[in-house]
Amino acid sequence: MSDLKYSREHEWVRLDGDIATVGISQFAQEQLGDVVFVELPDLGKAVEQNGDAAVVESVKAASEVYAPVSGEVIEVNSKLEDDPELVNRAPTGDGWFIKIRLSDPSQLDGMMDEATYNEFVAS
Amino acid sequence: MVPFAGYEMPVQYTAGILGEHNHTRALASIFDVSHMGQVALRGDDPAVALEKLVPGDIAGLAPGRMRYTQFTNDVGGILDDLMVTNVGDYLFLVVNAACKYADIAHLKNGLSPMIEVDVLDDRSLIALQGPSAAVVLSKHAPGAEHMPFMTALPFQIDGSPVAVTRSGYTGEDGYEISIRSVDAVRITELLLADEAVGLAGLGARDSLRLEAGLCLYGHEIDETTTPVEAALTWSISKRRREKGGFPGAETVQSQIAHGTARKRVGILPDGKAPAREGTEITDADGNSIGMVTSGGFGPSYGGPVAMGYVEISHAAKDTPVQLVVRGKPRSARIVGMPFVPNRYYRGKE
Secondary structure, three states: OOOOEEOOOOEEEEEEOOEEEEEEOHHHHHHHOOEEEEEOOOOOOEEOOOOEEEEEEEOOOEEEEEOOOOEEEEEEOOHHHHOOOHHHHOOOOOOOOEEEEEOOHHHHHHOEOHHHHHHHHHO | OEEEOOEEEOOOOOOHHHHHHHHHHHOEEEEEOOOOEEEEEEOOOHHHHHOOOOOOOOOOOOOOEEEEEEEEOOOOOEEEEEEEEEOOOOEEEEEOHHHHHHHHHHHHHHOOOOOEEEEOOOEEEEEEEOOOHHHHHHHHOOOHHHOOOOEEEEEEEOOEEEEEEOOOOOOOOEEEEEEEHHHHHHHHHHHHOOOOEEEOOHHHHHHHHHHOOOOOEOOOEOOOOOOOOOOOHHHOOHHHHHHOOOOOHHHHHHHHHHOOOEEEEEEEEOOOOOOOOOOEEEOOOOOEEEEEEEEEEEOOOOEEEEEEEEEHHHOOOOOEEEEEEOOEEEEEEEEOOOOOOOOOOOOOO
């Protein structure tokens, strides 16, 4: 069973202590198609739950990536600068976007587990 | 599928935009462009008549030859761009889907009643584009491989009459094939059965024409842009520049003689960030000097490419500019086009 939590906006969160690693789902990367550029936030930026966190550009278009949880950006995945296609190859692994120090861990309670998320995207 | 000019159009098929784009440059793809308007002009010298509406040299177009031109308005703005083929006993026009009803009305109003404007709405149009196009088509239409770029010939494919031009909008060698709609699916499937051929949608069509540096109506060109500003002066022959006789000729002639305030240019972003349509272009000090009209990732170029209009003072090749992407200025420079060399078949020298 996966330890990921999913948002309705197709982001995932993996929690380690009070640090949340954030990326986009397998479903989202399939919908986007080939990712050609990722714009990541500055370190230290305060993000709000459901607020803008990053931008992912596919051949088709630019799409916002929202922060599934509020907090401070403490790390960004600099590998995506040179290899944005990591998002397609490993969306829930090496293709992660940012790490956030949570300000309100209870926000995760409202997120879906993988089984619920898979039903959500199938419906 | 997305709505486009009243049609349901595929942005992509199963291969996806990148796959379809690369397949077109490597082998060949079929694009269904049946939404475009196909019109025949018949009657007494339709070429001379059409020159009243377009700046292109139509009277000088030999039978079996085609040419790119524009419908202009009274101030030289572009109402639509189109391909004109001299089929022999009539002129064959291909116009943009979004403009076709306006174009047809414009033709009927603007031409003498002696010219018949025959809307060929029982015909479909497919584009077969890519380096394998000639090998594929000549299996069904022997001789098509010898047609030079921008020429036309009638063929029979699988017993059905088709009108073939060696043309397209991808920068690759290829053909546009006008087919009776009743035959269109069968002939498309026949060509598609060739292992070199895939299907490609609007997304790949857009990225291919962007890399080829070609204008898309409603983006690079519209009623507020002239052929001179749009860097399409090459499509106006010497005779037509001198003699005029098309809507907006005074403006166009004056712009050719004295220059324009702005010009369409190619723009190459320095980094990886694509600059999309509507992105502001500034000089090094942040003063606004223009706007991106088309931009995105160029799969064959291998990075972001764009085109747009800039003030003439910044239109020279290698001029450094900035693109304001989501509020952040990013460095770029003005470049020549196409971004990917075109590979039209000019015939044996």
